[in-house]
Amino acid sequence: MKKKFLCLFPTGEDIVLVKDVGMIPYYLSKEGYYDSYISFYKPQDELPYLKSELQGLKYIQMNNYFNHEIFNIFFFLLRNLFRFDVIMLFHPNPYKILMANIIKVLSFNKIKFYFKMDADHRVIEQKLAHQSLGGRIKNFLCKRIDLFTAESQEVCNYLNEHTYYDAVRYIPNGCVVSDILSDKVRKENIFLTVGRLGTYQKDTETLLEAFGVVGQYTDWRLVLVGTIKDSFKDYIKDYFRKYPWAKDKVDILGPIYDRNKLLHIYQRSSVFVLSSRYESFGLVLLEAMSQGCYILSTDLSPSKDIIATNSLGALYPVEGKAELAKLMKQIVQHEIVLPEVHLVHEYIKKNYSWSIVVDRIASHLDHEITST
The missing domain is CATH 3.40.50.2000 (Glycogen Phosphorylase B;)
Incomplete structure (x- = not known):
């Protein structure tokens, strides 16, 4: 037995x-x-x-x-x-x-x-x-x-x-990785994050402020998925008053428990952003990369293990609004060339x-x- x-x-x-x-x-x-x-x-x-x-x-x-x-x-x-x-x-x-x-x-x-x-x-x-x-x-x-x-x-x-x-x-x-990348993957100009929005750990504010620097004159959007801390709702109101144009470019979707719906959002998004102050690992990085997303992440230990030795993402300092904004701008202006989605998928399949x-x-x- x-x-x-x-x-x-x-x-x-x-x-x-x-x-x-x-x-x-x-x-x-x-x-x-x-x-x-x-x-x-x-x-x-x-x-x-x-x-x-x-x-x-x-x-x-x-x-x-x-x-x-x-x-x-x-x-x-x-x-x-x-x-x-x-x-x-x-x-x-x-x-x-x-x-x-x-x-x-x-x-x-x-x-x-x-x-x-x-x-x-x-x-x-x-x-x-x-x-x-x-x-x-x-x-x-x-x-x-x-x-x-x-x-x-x-x-x-x-x-x-x-x-x-x-x-x-x-x-x-x-990560759960399919043998072959789905033909449903159709990348759009979307920066995505998934997590407990507004918590100290996730530091969603840094991501939003960075997008506030680069997002106005571009066709890129920012999509946020996850539960929303009550105290964060006041920040969101202030953010849209500060950046009124962002109401048309920032989608705060709340939590998505349907795995297929979340998978579809990963498949549409070109870049996944992890703005956390700390993580023991960050499973969302693997989930995003399994669907071909390029990664922008704070320079945490697990993020270094996953992307520091390849061209599948870039790191920036914790709370580094200026550094994140610079990376986002380089992506928007095609100074950073995003890798082919199947290469990102294959890397995760072989290693994670x-x-x-x-x-x-x-x-x-x-x-x-x-x-x-």
Whole structure:
């Protein structure tokens, strides 16, 4: 029988099923490595993506007995001590790592633990040094964990060289990529962003202000997709008063939950802009590039990994309104020649498809495929 893989993400919502939380167990099952399960607090009927996008991924609802995530995970694992072979968790901390060590002892080391760091550059500001007594104890506990992974090379190197984490592996996130680029891709003069509009992390203001510099005398449009923070609505009103012409060139569409509709917007857009102050990875970059979009991104660690060594995008500093405006102007004036869309698609398919990513995860877990 195939070994059983369980992703525990108690606070998960439907949307995370089509991100790394759901895609890793789903593709590990699809590619034949494991019999995969996932567990949230949510009832299954509130997770429509399980049926529409992740058919075959099995679901177990976790009970919120203690109103405390670690206690609930620990109790769940005690009740299912010998049911699963690999447990996947996110955002490790000393308490989760200690809990995992206890479960490993109780299961006679039958269970393997995989922690996905989901860490951005802010981890460098945390006190994770390994020289102290506490750091050495944490390092001892980390050595018993089977796999830690980080999503960017820079963060991975820092964790390995300067913290108590042990042997962190660099494995980026992946993307659902079709074998052949759809013939529906018809690029228009659109700058696109997708995210939680108006949050501090996403810094949508910098993008809008940059477009305010270059957008008036061009046929390019700016399209923004995502939930809109209430406090951001006042900024939008002020923005349109400041740039009245922008009412005809800036489309704020709000959230789009229909995956096909969102895919169509990616297919129409020529350039995707990521203006975030920080990201552990930025899955939207891969989604956009899988549909042939050129990338303009703040110079974050994962963005550097994805585009710094090729001609498929350009980087600019965090909060760099002037630098972003300059890049947008160069695109509008054809000083930056956008790559052919099929070349962008092929790059993502060869380097970031979920099938490739989960193959690396399975290899690090030293998994041998067995037939049912």
